[in-house]
Amino acid sequence: MKKYTDSGSKDTRSGFGAGLQELGRQNENVVALCADLTGSLKMNAFADENPDRFFQVGIAEANMMGIAAGLTIGGKIPFTGTFANFSTGRVYDQIRQSIAYSGKNVKICASHAGLTLGEDGATHQILEDIGLMKMLPHMVVINTCDYNQTKAATIAIANYDGPVYLRFGRPKVANFTSADAKFEIGKADVLTEGTDVTIIATGHLVWEALQAAEALEATGVSAEVIGMATIKPLDEKAILASASKTGCVVTAEEHNRFGGLGESVAQTLVTNNPVPQEFVAVNDSFGESGTPAQLMEKYGLNADAIVAAAQKVIARK
Amino acid sequence: MSQQDLQTVVSQVRRDIVRMVHAVNSGHPGGSLGCVEFLTTLYFDHMKHDPKAFTMDGKGEDLFFLSNGHISPVMYSILARAEYFDVSEMATFRKLNTRLQGHPTTHEGLEGIRIASGSLGQGMSVAIGAAEAKKLNGDNRLVYTLHGDGELQEGQVWEAAMYAAAKKIDNLISTVDVNAKQIDGSTDEVLAMGSIQAKFDAFGWHVITVAQGNDLSAVKLALNEAAAAAGKGKPVCILLHTEMGNGVDFMMGTHKWHGVAPNDDQLVDALRQNPETLGDY
Numbered sequence: 393m394k395k396y397t398d399s400g401s402k403d404t405r406s407g408f409g410a411g412l413q414e415l416g417r418q419n420e421n422v423v424a425l426c427a428d429l430t431g432s433l434k435m436n437a438f439a440d441e442n443p444d445r446f447f448q449v450g451i452a453e454a455n456m457m458g459i460a461a462g463l464t465i466g467g468k469i470p471f472t473g474t475f476a477n478f479s480t481g482r483v484y485d486q487i488r489q490s491i492a493y494s495g496k497n498v499k500i501c502a503s504h505a506g507l508t509l510g511e512d513g514a515t516h517q518i519l520e521d522i523g524l525m526k527m528l529p530h531m532v533v534i535n536t537c538d539y540n541q542t543k544a545a546t547i548a549i550a551n552y553d554g555p556v557y558l559r560f561g562r563p564k565v566a567n568f569t570s571a572d573a574k575f576e577i578g579k580a581d582v583l584t585e586g587t588d589v590t591i592i593a594t595g596h597l598v599w600e601a602l603q604a605a606e607a608l609e610a611t612g613v614s615a616e617v618i619g620m621a622t623i624k625p626l627d628e629k630a631i632l633a634s635a636s637k638t639g640c641v642v643t644a645e646e647h648n649r650f651g652g653l654g655e656s657v658a659q660t661l662v663t664n665n666p667v668p669q670e671f672v673a674v675n676d677s678f679g680e681s682g683t684p685a686q687l688m689e690k691y692g693l694n695a696d697a698i699v700a701a702a703q704k705v706i707a708r709k
Numbered sequence: 710m711s712q713q714d715l716q717t718v719v720s721q722v723r724r725d726i727v728r729m730v731h732a733v734n735s736g737h738p739g740g741s742l743g744c745v746e747f748l749t750t751l752y753f754d755h756m757k758h759d760p761k762a763f764t765m766d767g768k769g770e771d772l773f774f775l776s777n778g779h780i781s782p783v784m785y786s787i788l789a790r791a792e793y794f795d796v797s798e799m800a801t802f803r804k805l806n807t808r809l810q811g812h813p814t815t816h817e818g819l820e821g822i823r824i825a826s827g828s829l830g831q832g833m834s835v836a837i838g839a840a841e842a843k844k845l846n847g848d849n850r851l852v853y854t855l856h857g858d859g860e861l862q863e864g865q866v867w868e869a870a871m872y873a874a875a876k877k878i879d880n881l882i883s884t885v886d887v888n889a890k891q892i893d894g895s896t897d898e899v900l901a902m903g904s905i906q907a908k909f910d911a912f913g914w915h916v917i918t919v920a921q922g923n924d925l926s927a928v929k930l931a932l933n934e935a936a937a938a939a940g941k942g943k944p945v946c947i948l949l950h951t952e953m954g955n956g957v958d959f960m961m962g963t964h965k966w967h968g969v970a971p972n973d974d975q976l977v978d979a980l981r982q983n984p985e986t987l988g989d990y
Contacts, residue, residue: 413864423845424844435815443976444845445845447876448947449872450871450872452868452872454830454831454834454864454865454868455834455837455865455868455869455872456834457834458831458832458833458834458835458837458838458865458869459834459835459837459838459841459869459872460838461824461834461835461838462774462824462834462835462836462837462839462840462841462842463838463839463840463841464766464838464842465766465767465772465823465824465835465838465842466766466767466768466839466843466845466846466848467766467768467842467846468842468845469836483832485828486831486834486865488828489825489826489828489829489831489833490824490825490834493814493815493825494814494815494816494824494825495815495816496824616933625959658795
């Protein structure tokens with residue numbers, strides 16, 4: 393089984409900041425907006441280098457989404473930055489009408505998604521954002537797994553014409569994808585090849601899935617790990633190819649089981665090749681305060697939980 | 710355009726509004742009629758725009774954003790009469806597969822529409838973005854918006870108003886249709902807003918009040934004054950006092966025609982009051 397190594401833990405939000413900085417140098421139409429979280433979103437480098445193309449809107453996310461929509465009228469490519477909760481639930485109608493329905497080329501970039509926000513607690517830990525955003529017609533939804541992938545995805549979405557939701561997080565996590573890899577919207581990454589179970593993971597859970605695959609290998613179970621950064625449009629071909637080989641699927645995500653990646657994968661399976669599936673996800677709950685590791689343990693979102701789900705789903709074959 | 714020619718357009722636009730709404734027994738005639746003089750002057754006399762070569766970006770053109778999207782009948786009539794699209798398309802208003810949706814949208818590619826509106830309070834933010842893009846592009850044309858007064862109850866309007874003044878968006882001219890009415894009654898009954906002028910003043914806008922918002926010459930003067938005030942570090946607000954239902958006597962002086970269509974007899978009465986000037990669609 394292919395092994396991955398952590399080249400040095402980094403936060404995914406810094407990958408966003410680095411990608412945005414590079415875009416600022418490459419493309420004069422790229423503009424950025426932030427609602428008083430420039431440091432948290434790592435947008436300072438872009439703001440410093442491009443003061444005329446950076447819009448500090450203050451604590452007014454609804455206005456930010458509208459301004460972003462308007463900036464596209466005139467050929468700009470706006471990147472909005474705030475926490476995932478304030479990027480989605482707080483401004484759902486603004487995104488729905490002024491961006492999605494109006495077909496505007498806005499990149500909604502959301503940090504501090506999921507439980508790994510940590511101590512701030514449930515008011516800030518959105519676990520429903522993937523569902524909210526994937527329900528909007530034609531919205532692209534991406535949840536990146538590490539620094540390198542977040543940087544690559546940030547750069548890639550500037551070249552896609554249409555609304556995109558890019559979700560990433562706060563904590564330092566393993567950085568294991570190639571720094572040279574180009575990000576392709578809608579393409580799954582088969583990270584390890586296996587024959588007994590398919591593990592489809594997104595965001596911070598991809599690294600956990602790789603750890604789970606190693607643990608499973610030690611017990612004689614061959615796991616195929618698929619990194620699914622793009623949740624919409626979903627790479628159904630990759631899912632079905634793997635499921636037909638392994639005959640069972642585990643999905644893993646830092647999100648409510650309702651509305652997330654697992655639900656989309658289940659829809660693909662049930663309409664094409666119904667095989668057993670287990671869900672590693674938050675079970676219809678809000679989060680709470682705690683360290684990221686404590687929370688991922690308590691809510692069952694780590695490698696141990698993925699191993700248990702894999703064993704359970706294999707038994708159901 | 711001469712006052713007489715503008716009046717010719719006004720009469721036809723009023724006919725278009727009541728005919729469209731009557732044909733499908735739905736839509737919003739009251740607020741539409743109240744804004745006919747304003748939008749006629751804006752599109753036929755004031756703005757620099759190119760109806761026959763519509764582009765989404767509108768570079769080198771003045772832009773208009775309708776924030777109170779429910780007055781789509783007047784918007785569609787103005788756009789059609791300005792030749793953004795053929796007047797015959799008004800016959801499809803609110804019907805299945807139409808580009809003239811109940812509330813305006815870019816979704817079907819209707820020329821002249823640059824943003825969906827209908828859910829209230831969003832247009833000023835969008836206009837600010839378009840105004841910022843014009844500044845970045847070195848485009849010195851202006852960006853106009855229209856809002857209902859009831860719409861000012863939406864908080865996002867004040868986020869946008871605060872931003873526009875703080876960031877000196879002085880290529881933005883936002884007009885509020887002050888007809889003092891909303892669906893459930895007068896604005897004072899529903900949620901009294903106090904002095905709208907004092908609020909925009911306090912937010913740091915240049916405010917122009919038009920007491921006779923249904924008077925073509927008053928509207929023209931106000932728009933000229935607003936354009937002259939642009940570029941001086943402040944966004945400009947026009948408080949346009951209008952009569953809901955203006956031009957159709959039985960629709961005036963009440964909020965009851967906000968979203969109600971005239972019946973057959975009422976249509977005849979309304980059309981009798983507004984002669985056909987440019988040819989019905």
